[in-house]
Amino acid sequence: MQSSRHDTVSRLIFELSKLPGIGEKTAARLTHFILRQNEDYAQSLAEAILNAKQKTSLCQSCLTFTDTNPCRICSSQDRNASLICVVERPTDVLSIESSGIFRGYYHVLHGTLSPLEGVGPEELKIKELLFRINQHPGQLREVILATNPSVEGEATALYLARIIKPLGIKVTQLAYGLPVGGLLEYSDKQTIGKALENRMEID
Numbered sequence: 001m002q003s004s005r006h007d008t009v010s011r012l013i014f015e016l017s018k019l020p021g022i023g024e025k026t027a028a029r030l031t032h033f034i035l036r037q038n039e040d041y042a043q044s045l046a047e048a049i050l051n052a053k054q055k056t057s058l059c060q061s062c063l064t065f066t067d068t069n070p071c072r073i074c075s076s077q078d079r080n081a082s083l084i085c086v087v088e089r090p091t092d093v094l095s096i097e098s099s100g101i102f103r104g105y106y107h108v109l110h111g112t113l114s115p116l117e118g119v120g121p122e123e124l125k126i127k128e129l130l131f132r133i134n135q136h137p138g139q140l141r142e143v144i145l146a147t148n149p150s151v152e153g154e155a156t157a158l159y160l161a162r163i164i165k166p167l168g169i170k171v172t173q174l175a176y177g178l179p180v181g182g183l184l185e186y187s188d189k190q191t192i193g194k195a196l197e198n199r200m201e202i203d
């Protein structure tokens with residue numbers, strides 16, 4: 001197995017197969033696709049990956065991936081500072097933005113609580129969220145918990161609600177028309193828009 005990875009085609013298949021949701025078969029299909037294109041395509045794909053990796057950092061405020069700091073959303077004066085929407089991953093910011101409904105700011109946790117995998121509150125960007133909440137007392141009125149409707153997402157939302165509600169801030173959760181386990185990234189923008197509009201307060 002080790003020696004076959006020195007072969008250039010096998011190496012590309014191997015690297016692609018590490019991507020989430022891509023097994024060996026899909027990796028092989030992608031490899032053959034790339035090899036059938038002209039060299040410009042391979043060059044531009046490789047550059048796009050390297051550029052994104054080298055020029056992207058975490059926004060100092062919301063912790064999403066960004067190539068400006070703070071990110072474009074956090075630097076906008078044109079948004080509602082009384083609302084923060086808490087999401088699991090940077091890609092969730094893009095999903096919610098695509099609905100065009102939300103005009104507040106975001107906070108990215110970078111994961112969910114998962115005791116079995118050793119992910120506790122310290123591993124998530126919860127300290128940073130509490131810092132933001134305490135930074136401008138009185139300004140923030142509502143935190144929308146937009147974690148996914150999975151077991152871990154729910155546990156994370158409940159944990160956060162228990163910490164944030166005593167601060168006198170309204171805590172709401174997306175009203176999902178999604179099956180349990182459904183992910184934000186697979187929902188269309190209408191579904192996300194509805195889930196936001198019909199959000200419910202957590203008791």
Ligand SMILES: [Zn+2]
Pocket residue numbers: 059060061062063064070071072073074075
């Ligand atoms: Zn930001």
